[in-house]
Amino acid sequence: MVSFTELNQQNDTITELSNVLCLLISERAVWDTRVVTNLFFTYVDRVKEHLDLEERELYQSMLLHSDQRVRQTANKFLSGSGEIKRVFGQYLKQWSRSHELRINDYERFTKDTREMIQLVLNRIEDEVEHLYPTVREVQAAMK
Template sequence: MYQIETKKQHDEMRVALRELLEDVYNEEEVLKNHLWIALKIGTISNIIQTHLQYEDEYLYPFLMEHDDENVREIAELYMREMSHVKRHFDNYKHKYISDPKAIKNEPGIFIEDTNRIIGEILNRVELEENRLFPLLIDEK
């Protein structure tokens, strides 16, 4: 159950991130589409918030009650690490959504920041699928 829902959320995240990347491949496109890009960042933010809430309310509490201490330790580590990814994304979101002109004013920096944060999020998704999903095989 948890694995299926988490995978569904990950897939939704991947689609939204790919859509953002489609508009962030060069400065000219960024300048042309900066308002649309800001809206996409807002959409991604909502998807991530929903996912994190699901993890906090269901996935991690389930793993923290696991009989295997190793599973509990991995869950605790992943919860701590996720706070770093969340903080980085929140900084990115604040920088570019609170003032969409920031996208337009420095498109080169925006492209770098976007590629960096998307890479970080996708790495996290892959880690969860490769390290956490196997722990969910014995779901109650």
């Protein structure tokens, strides 16, 4: 099973990338650079990797748990994971092609980007406050 250290490190990295991207969003010219494009797609990849890791390592045992509250928590987070992936997919379809950003309406791009980042940051907060404590309870009960 994945460690909470690894999950928290991933969340820290995603949060740091989110904060940097939010600072950079006000500078239109930097979004046409390879450096910021690479940073942006690193962020996208880290979010996807984190969600995939949780799906592989956390939810299966929770969905089969005898406690309904544990199953509900797993279903909620699994559903949220799917929603974030859906939003990312739509966002990337709108604003990129083949790992290249295509920004034709910067005002809309900044709005969409801020909303996407906030969605991810809210998810991280929910994981720390609700998902991980539930997983710890399940693991402790299994010992």
